Amino acid sequence: METAVKKYTFRDFASDQEVRWCPGCDDYVILRSMQKALPEMGVKKEDVVFISGIGCSSRFPYYMDTYGMHGIHGRAPAIASGVKLANPDLSVWVITGDGDAMAIGGNHFIHVLRRNLDLNIILFNNEIYGLTKGQFSPTSLVGQKTKSSPYGNVQPPFLPGELAIGSQARFYGRIGGNTPKEMAEMFIEAEKFKGTSLIEVLQNCVIFNDGCFTQYTDKSVREDKQLHVKQNKPMIFGKEKDKGLVLNGLKLEVVTIGENGIAEDDILVHDAHEKDPTLHQMLVRLEYPLVTGIIRRFEDVTLEERMDNLTAEVKTNSKFSKTDDLFYSGETYEVN
Amino acid sequence: MVSTIKNPKHEVLEAVIIRFVGDSGDGMQLTGTQFSDTSAMFGNDIATFPNYPSEIRAPQGSLYGVSGFQVHIGSVEISTPGDNVDLLVAMNPAGLKTNLHSVKPGHTIIVDTDAFTKKNLEKAQYESNPLEDDSLNNYRVIEVAMTSLTKEALKDVEGLDNKGITRSKNMFALGMVYWMYDRSTDYTIDFFKKKFKSKPHIIEANTKVLKAGHNYANTIELIPSAYSISPAKMEPGTYRIIMGNTATAWGFLAAAEKSGLELFLGSYPITPATDILHELVKHKHFGVKAFQAEDEIAGITSTIGASFAGDLAITTTSGPGLALKGEALGLAMMVELPIVVVNVQRGGPSTGLPTKTEQSDLLQAMYGRNGESPVIVVAASTPANCYNFAYEASKLALEHMTPVILLTDGYIANGSAPWKIQSVDEMPKIKNNRVFEYHDNWNPYDRDEDTLARNWAIPGTPGLEHRIGGLEKDKVTGNVSYVPENHEYMTKIRAEKIKRVQNYIPDVETEFADEGDLLVVGWGGTYGSLHTAVKQMNGEGFKNIGFAHFNYINPLPKNTEKVLRKFRKIVVCELNNGQFAKILKINFNGLDLLQFNKIQGLPFGNTELIEKFQQLVK
Numbered sequence: 001m002e003t004a005v006k007k008y009t010f011r012d013f014a015s016d017q018e019v020r021w022c023p024g025c026d027d028y029v030i031l032r033s034m035q036k037a038l039p040e041m042g043v044k045k046e047d048v049v050f051i052s053g054i055g056c057s058s059r060f061p062y063y064m065d066t067y068g069m070h071g072i073h074g075r076a077p078a079i080a081s082g083v084k085l086a087n088p089d090l091s092v093w094v095i096t097g098d099g100d101a102m103a104i105g106g107n108h109f110i111h112v113l114r115r116n117l118d119l120n121i122i123l124f125n126n127e128i129y130g131l132t133k134g135q136f137s138p139t140s141l142v143g144q145k146t147k148s149s150p151y152g153n154v155q156p157p158f159l160p161g162e163l164a165i166g167s168q169a170r171f172y173g174r175i176g177g178n179t180p181k182e183m184a185e186m187f188i189e190a191e192k193f194k195g196t197s198l199i200e201v202l203q204n205c206v207i208f209n210d211g212c213f214t215q216y217t218d219k220s221v222r223e224d225k226q227l228h229v230k231q232n233k234p235m236i237f238g239k240e241k242d243k244g245l246v247l248n249g250l251k252l253e254v255v256t257i258g259e260n261g262i263a264e265d266d267i268l269v270h271d272a273h274e275k276d277p278t279l280h281q282m283l284v285r286l287e288y289p290l291v292t293g294i295i296r297r298f299e300d301v302t303l304e305e306r307m308d309n310l311t312a313e314v315k316t317n318s319k320f321s322k323t324d325d326l327f328y329s330g331e332t333y334e335v336n
Numbered sequence: 337m338v339s340t341i342k343n344p345k346h347e348v349l350e351a352v353i354i355r356f357v358g359d360s361g362d363g364m365q366l367t368g369t370q371f372s373d374t375s376a377m378f379g380n381d382i383a384t385f386p387n388y389p390s391e392i393r394a395p396q397g398s399l400y401g402v403s404g405f406q407v408h409i410g411s412v413e414i415s416t417p418g419d420n421v422d423l424l425v426a427m428n429p430a431g432l433k434t435n436l437h438s439v440k441p442g443h444t445i446i447v448d449t450d451a452f453t454k455k456n457l458e459k460a461q462y463e464s465n466p467l468e469d470d471s472l473n474n475y476r477v478i479e480v481a482m483t484s485l486t487k488e489a490l491k492d493v494e495g496l497d498n499k500g501i502t503r504s505k506n507m508f509a510l511g512m513v514y515w516m517y518d519r520s521t522d523y524t525i526d527f528f529k530k531k532f533k534s535k536p537h538i539i540e541a542n543t544k545v546l547k548a549g550h551n552y553a554n555t556i557e558l559i560p561s562a563y564s565i566s567p568a569k570m571e572p573g574t575y576r577i578i579m580g581n582t583a584t585a586w587g588f589l590a591a592a593e594k595s596g597l598e599l600f601l602g603s604y605p606i607t608p609a610t611d612i613l614h615e616l617v618k619h620k621h622f623g624v625k626a627f628q629a630e631d632e633i634a635g636i637t638s639t640i641g642a643s644f645a646g647d648l649a650i651t652t653t654s655g656p657g658l659a660l661k662g663e664a665l666g667l668a669m670m671v672e673l674p675i676v677v678v679n680v681q682r683g684g685p686s687t688g689l690p691t692k693t694e695q696s697d698l699l700q701a702m703y704g705r706n707g708e709s710p711v712i713v714v715a716a717s718t719p720a721n722c723y724n725f726a727y728e729a730s731k732l733a734l735e736h737m738t739p740v741i742l743l744t745d746g747y748i749a750n751g752s753a754p755w756k757i758q759s760v761d762e763m764p765k766i767k768n769n770r771v772f773e774y775h776d777n778w779n780p781y782d783r784d785e786d787t788l789a790r791n792w793a794i795p796g797t798p799g800l801e802h803r804i805g806g807l808e809k810d811k812v813t814g815n816v817s818y819v820p821e822n823h824e825y826m827t828k829i830r831a832e833k834i835k836r837v838q839n840y841i842p843d844v845e846t847e848f849a850d851e852g853d854l855l856v857v858g859w860g861g862t863y864g865s866l867h868t869a870v871k872q873m874n875g876e877g878f879k880n881i882g883f884a885h886f887n888y889i890n891p892l893p894k895n896t897e898k899v900l901r902k903f904r905k906i907v908v909c910e911l912n913n914g915q916f917a918k919i920l921k922i923n924f925n926g927l928d929l930l931q932f933n934k935i936q937g938l939p940f941g942n943t944e945l946i947e948k949f950q951q952l953v954k
Binding site for chain 1: 802
């Protein structure tokens, strides 16, 4: 029988460890958003597990008073997969960064998304390596000057959402690192979603890549530069709520409502549930406005369901109930 | 047919070694398996070893496409598949050419003359037909037009195409060999009935050809008449023939059932370990969670995750895979979680010789990680005891909260032998270190006083929420600690924990002599070869040679030094360049160790061992 879940507050999820990120880092915002979101999720504290890799973001589990493992570089999705397969009742969260997930852990990242286990992945994207003190990452921009690219980065970047959806991600959301309320809402949605959910947080690194997302995330420009999509709502943005997206041929186009005969009805309505990811990919790639919110949320069969169904079927048809049945089955013979 | 064959004779043999060779597609593995299973049912002790090319479908008739299966059967104890053979069945020239050197002079070769065409002789790089020149004068050659005889036997069977017909010729050969060694065809006919249940014409065809071969051997007077090999004296009980890799998989099934835990396998396919994955994926009915991961690293890291969450978690691999798993193995050691890593060793380094056997991953298993990172290392030594050591590895991991590396090798993993079934009830109890609720002053790194194993608090347990990770931990709380003295303390306690495993493992035993002139030392998969050689010498009057074989490598059994120092000379025999000898030297001062090493991707041969030992006791 399910026991009632105790009503928690954010304090129940804070560990006794001193938080050691740099002052002003967006990681604090993510931590606090998570601690505030968890009491709203209806999960028991002892059922929550945070698994991380290596990097600034990966210190996260130490600060959560839940079960947690600080793993090795890039491998958190694989560790988390083992946890979830061993006990599907757990709420399992992967904490990773752009280097951890898409460089050293690229293989695990794409495969975990493909399989669709019921896991939640939070990707802290700051377009830089922080813990190793400032080298370019797989999301750093071409030309970006870093410790390991003093004359400018020559390696074109991944767009995490594009890579994720290309890897069959069923749930992908993106959010600025300075909008805790929306972030917490998305964490709650990620937990509700059955399947692997990926949330990319555009996280400012105050030391090595300060201001990398300011052009989109700064409070003064946010409403004009960001389109925060919501299910079944028209894709409208701007301080005056007068800008919107329409399809022009095979391209998205920004239009102004009331100009050139454009009415609110002409604006595209967001459907994250659509199986075909074409429009979701276009939203991910759009540079103006930057699309945030849950861009894709396609309900699909999870890996656990597939495995459970298979196991149930095999069990029904099996003549073995314990190991000895197997040992003594088939071609045995007696020596007297 | 040549006329060099001597008169038929009746002879009772103690043991016989037979090798079936042909093209990859000739069904030699099936032929060999049928012969060995039938012999086992008859009561012989057996050992088998398959030898096949790494190419999946090598070009027909080519030298490198030869597939073979060797069977050693006896009325006496059989510990190895043997080296040189009494009977070679060669289905084509390439098979003859690549295996002739293994036939004992004066012994028998059966060939399918229909396969000795100009084209096949060219492919096998024969300049002249060996059946027509004098090159086989030292052997008793039985020439049989097997393909034609098979076609003739099947001319009235409907529903078979030409390819299907010629593919049955291996059963003709098998029928002949059954007759030669006085074996019944019943077991194989039953096998056809089960295997081809829905294809009656295939059952009919195979049965006809098998019987045709049997009758042919009976009819023609050129074949020396039946040898017989009496049943072996074996411990009474229920037996089955088991391959090493299957035995490994079953040992884990037994350990999971006994410990009351679910079994998790995280694995990535690699030769020659993949058969363990193949076996375990079948057993979903026991709740086995077999997860084929995206790579070797995900194989072990998913295993660590499953162990954190409370499963009996294992991963399987071979040499290069163990190298990839090194960092994660360090994590498992650091977070002190129980996992078992099986390394079915193959020829190395790098990609090396994937289908060949070697013992060259021992030092990698011991030391192949960054930092001070001791783990338990155990090694199985026969196909059948892979069961016991998979079980033992699981037990040690769970009771001592540590990764355990189980070493087997391609030779015992693919070899098969009779296994006296060991019911799960007979197996020793497995404890674990689970904690189920919070008590005052509970900490994740609380240790058992005797074993030093930390406690195992799994997610889902209220009140025991905690964090672990690869950073050095405080000795009590498990929180991150950079305190210098703490790091030294933790390094030492992790080493001490492994050392104390000595208190829980059996002594190493010496066989044949407890003291004397020469101690033969081996470890892992060479048991059969070494045991056979020393036993043979003992029988020939060398009563001063002892044999000590190691299954526990790290830690070594407590009495190791005592055993070693009782002999004037010690020779450490390994299929590597002296890795176990190095370990013994590190542990015990002033030991004068001789070495006998072979690094050819092959097991030790009986003759080479005996020559070496004789030379050492001269």
